Amino acid sequence: MDNAKIPAKLLKEAVFTFVLSLIVFGPISGLVLTGFTVENKLARPLIIASVVTIGRVLFTLFLETSLGRRLIARMAGTAGSGVTVESGNERFPYAAVAIAFAVGLAFPLMADEYWLGVAILALIYVLLGLGLNIVVGLAGLLDLGFVAFYAVGAYLLALGAQYLGLGFWGALALAPLIAAFCGMVLAFPVLRMHGDYLAIVTLGFGEIIRLVLNNWLDFTGGPNGAAVPAPTFLGLEFTRTARQGGTPFHEFFGISYSADYKFWFIYLVLFLVVAAVIYVVNRLKSMPIGRLWEALREDEIACRSLGVNHVATKLSAFMLGASTGGVAGVFFAVHQGFVNPTSFTFFESALILAIVVLGGLGSTLGVVMAALVLTILPEVLRDFAEYRVLVFGILMVVMMVWRPRGLVRIKRPAFFPSSAPAAVPALAAAEAAQ
Amino acid sequence: MTEPVLTVENVTMRFGGIVANQNVNFKVDKGAITALIGPNGAGKTTLFNCITGFYRASEGRIVLSTAEGPRDIGALLSRPIVGGSHLVTRAGIARTFQNIRLFREMTVVENLLVAQHLDTEANLLSGVFKSAVFRRAEAEAVERAFYWLGQMNLVDDANRLAGELPYGRQRRLEIARAMCTSPRLICLDEPAAGLNPAETIELSEVIQRLRADHDLTVMVIEHDMHLVMSISDHVVVFDHGVVIADGTPKEVANDPAVVAAYLGVEEKEVAE
Incomplete structure (x- = not known):
C-alpha cells in the first residue's frame, strides 16, 4: 500500500x-x-x-513494516495450493529421528506419573490419527465413525479377558485383525458413496457400535463397563504380589516395588508400536498402494480409467486404518484398566478428525504433531480452568484461518531417471516454434 | 489392417426414456485411426463411455479382440463382485477425458506411476521392507514413466505438480498416462479442445507417432475437422444417436447425409 x-x-x-x-x-x-x-x-x-x-x-x-509484509507474504504463500515438490536433494534427517527416538524412549525416566499418563494418552491419539489419516488424508474417504474401531480394540481386550482368558499380548496381536474385519464390514455398504453420504453412514456406524456396547448388558456390562486385566511382561505381573502365582516383575529383577512400572511398560510398548506404525505408514505412502489411495482421493473416475480396482483400493484403506485404530483401543483399555461406552462418543471421532485435518491431510509428521498438540494442550491449559475449552476452540479456529492446509505442508517426492531420456526431435522443434 | 480390434454391434444406450445411441454398428481396424464426429449431443461421448466400460450398453455387444481372444465389454462389467470398468482397461482399452482428469496434486511422474500399478503391485510386506524385488519394480516403473515423458516431450516438467502445467501439456500428460497402461486401443475424447493451432499440429504428430511406433489403434472424438481429415483413416459420423455415415474421410466429406445433417444445420443457423 x-x-x-x-x-x-x-x-x-x-x-x-x-x-x-x-x-x-x-x-x-x-x-x-x-x-x-x-x-x-x-x-x-x-x-x-x-x-x-x-x-x-x-x-x-x-x-x-517490512517484517509484517514478509509475514503476510509467507501466509499468502502457504494459503495457496499447500503442496510442494521436493528438489531431490533432501536427505533423510537421520540425526533428528534418532534423537526423537532416544528422547521418546528415555521419557519415562524424566517424567512423573501424571505426565507419563498424558504421554500415553498422547501416543494413543497419535496412533488414532495415523490410522484415520490413511482413510481421510490419503484415500479421501471422510470417516466420522472412526471411534468404532477404537472401541472394538478396547472391548476386545476387556471382553476377551473376561470370556476367553485373552491377555494383553494376545489382544494386541488380534486387535488389528478383528478391527480390520469390522472395517471391511463397514466398508462394503459405503463403497459406492462419496463425501457427505459416506460421512453420515460412518457416523451411524460409530453410534451403532456405541449403542450396542451400552445396551447389551449381559455381554458387555452396558454402562457399567468392563474391567481390563493388567498387562504382563513375559508372564511377570506388575502388581505388588502376584495374583496368579509366579513372581511379580519387581521381585524377579530384585528391585523395590513401584506402581509406575506398569505405566513405564505400557509407555515403552506403545512407543515402539507408534514408531513401527509411523515407519509403515511412511513406506505405504511411497508404495503403489499409497499412490493409488492418493490418486483415488484426487479423481476416482480417472483411476477407474487406468484399471484401478477402486473397490479393493478403498477397502484396503478402510481396513488398514481400522486395524491401527484397533491397536490404539487395546492400549487405551490396558492403560485405563477399565472400559465403558462413554469413552467412545462422537466427540472422540471429531477430535481424531481434528487431529488429521490440523496436521495436514496426508502428512504423517503433521498428524503426529497435531496429536501431541491437541492432547497436551488441554493439559497445559488447565491453568485457564473453565475457559480451557474456549481457548482450545479459539486456537483451532486461528490455526485453520492461518494454515488451512494443516500444520505441515505436504511434500511430494521427486523422481529422476537413471539416464536422460532422448527427447523426440520433431516435438522439440514444434515446441521451440511456439 | 483387415482384422478389427473393436467391433461395435447393434449398440443401443438408453437413459430412461432418452435414447443416446440407437443401433450403432461399426468396426475399428487394427492400427487405424478412427474418428467419431458429429454435432454436440450426437452421442459420441456416450458411446465412448460404453466402449471404455463407464456405461453398460442397454443392448448390443462391444467386443475387443485381445491376444487372449475376444473380450465382451458388457460381460466384463457384469461379472459378479470383481466386475467393473477397471477390467476394461486391463483388457487393453485406455482413454482420456474431454475435461482433463489428472491427479492434480500429485507430480507428473506420480501420475504415470499410478497408471502402472498393475506392473508394480508387489505385495505389501516387500514394499514395507523395501525388498530387492520391490526396488527393481519401482525403478523400472520410473524408467517407463520417463520413457513416456520423453515421447511426449514433458521431461522438464517431470517433478512439477500435474495441476500446475499449462493446458496443452496437461493434455499430453493425460495421453502419456493412458499409454502407461500398455493399451491396444486408446480412446481420445476431444484431445484438441482448447489447444492453439501449433499445439494441435503437435498433437496430430503425437497421435500418428503413437500409431506408427507402438502398434496402437486410436479412436478419437474431435470437432477440429482439419485434424480429423488429416490424420484419420476411417471416420464415423453420428447425429441424434445414430450413425449416418461410415467410411474414409473423403467418402464421408462428400456424403450428402453428412453435409445435410452436420454442416447444413450450421448454415441454417448462420442464415437465421
Whole structure:
C-alpha cells in the first residue's frame, strides 16, 4: 500500500473497531446488576474499547513494516495450493529421528506419573490419527465413525479377558485383525458413496457400535463397563504380589516395588508400536498402494480409467486404518484398566478428525504433531480452568484461518531417471516454434 | 489392417426414456485411426463411455479382440463382485477425458506411476521392507514413466505438480498416462479442445507417432475437422444417436447425409 493512504486507513479502522467493541462490551461490562437495580459503569467499556482499538492500530502498523509484509507474504504463500515438490536433494534427517527416538524412549525416566499418563494418552491419539489419516488424508474417504474401531480394540481386550482368558499380548496381536474385519464390514455398504453420504453412514456406524456396547448388558456390562486385566511382561505381573502365582516383575529383577512400572511398560510398548506404525505408514505412502489411495482421493473416475480396482483400493484403506485404530483401543483399555461406552462418543471421532485435518491431510509428521498438540494442550491449559475449552476452540479456529492446509505442508517426492531420456526431435522443434 | 480390434454391434444406450445411441454398428481396424464426429449431443461421448466400460450398453455387444481372444465389454462389467470398468482397461482399452482428469496434486511422474500399478503391485510386506524385488519394480516403473515423458516431450516438467502445467501439456500428460497402461486401443475424447493451432499440429504428430511406433489403434472424438481429415483413416459420423455415415474421410466429406445433417444445420443457423 502506498504510504500516503495509511493515516486515513488507520483512522477508519480505529473508529470502526472502537464502535464495534463498544457495542460488544457495552452491555456486558457497562451495566452491572446489583440486587434489583442496574448500575451504570460506562467508563469500563470505554476503557476496554480503547485498549482494543490501540491494539488494532498497532497491529495494522506492524503489518505495514517490512517484517509484517514478509509475514503476510509467507501466509499468502502457504494459503495457496499447500503442496510442494521436493528438489531431490533432501536427505533423510537421520540425526533428528534418532534423537526423537532416544528422547521418546528415555521419557519415562524424566517424567512423573501424571505426565507419563498424558504421554500415553498422547501416543494413543497419535496412533488414532495415523490410522484415520490413511482413510481421510490419503484415500479421501471422510470417516466420522472412526471411534468404532477404537472401541472394538478396547472391548476386545476387556471382553476377551473376561470370556476367553485373552491377555494383553494376545489382544494386541488380534486387535488389528478383528478391527480390520469390522472395517471391511463397514466398508462394503459405503463403497459406492462419496463425501457427505459416506460421512453420515460412518457416523451411524460409530453410534451403532456405541449403542450396542451400552445396551447389551449381559455381554458387555452396558454402562457399567468392563474391567481390563493388567498387562504382563513375559508372564511377570506388575502388581505388588502376584495374583496368579509366579513372581511379580519387581521381585524377579530384585528391585523395590513401584506402581509406575506398569505405566513405564505400557509407555515403552506403545512407543515402539507408534514408531513401527509411523515407519509403515511412511513406506505405504511411497508404495503403489499409497499412490493409488492418493490418486483415488484426487479423481476416482480417472483411476477407474487406468484399471484401478477402486473397490479393493478403498477397502484396503478402510481396513488398514481400522486395524491401527484397533491397536490404539487395546492400549487405551490396558492403560485405563477399565472400559465403558462413554469413552467412545462422537466427540472422540471429531477430535481424531481434528487431529488429521490440523496436521495436514496426508502428512504423517503433521498428524503426529497435531496429536501431541491437541492432547497436551488441554493439559497445559488447565491453568485457564473453565475457559480451557474456549481457548482450545479459539486456537483451532486461528490455526485453520492461518494454515488451512494443516500444520505441515505436504511434500511430494521427486523422481529422476537413471539416464536422460532422448527427447523426440520433431516435438522439440514444434515446441521451440511456439 | 483387415482384422478389427473393436467391433461395435447393434449398440443401443438408453437413459430412461432418452435414447443416446440407437443401433450403432461399426468396426475399428487394427492400427487405424478412427474418428467419431458429429454435432454436440450426437452421442459420441456416450458411446465412448460404453466402449471404455463407464456405461453398460442397454443392448448390443462391444467386443475387443485381445491376444487372449475376444473380450465382451458388457460381460466384463457384469461379472459378479470383481466386475467393473477397471477390467476394461486391463483388457487393453485406455482413454482420456474431454475435461482433463489428472491427479492434480500429485507430480507428473506420480501420475504415470499410478497408471502402472498393475506392473508394480508387489505385495505389501516387500514394499514395507523395501525388498530387492520391490526396488527393481519401482525403478523400472520410473524408467517407463520417463520413457513416456520423453515421447511426449514433458521431461522438464517431470517433478512439477500435474495441476500446475499449462493446458496443452496437461493434455499430453493425460495421453502419456493412458499409454502407461500398455493399451491396444486408446480412446481420445476431444484431445484438441482448447489447444492453439501449433499445439494441435503437435498433437496430430503425437497421435500418428503413437500409431506408427507402438502398434496402437486410436479412436478419437474431435470437432477440429482439419485434424480429423488429416490424420484419420476411417471416420464415423453420428447425429441424434445414430450413425449416418461410415467410411474414409473423403467418402464421408462428400456424403450428402453428412453435409445435410452436420454442416447444413450450421448454415441454417448462420442464415437465421
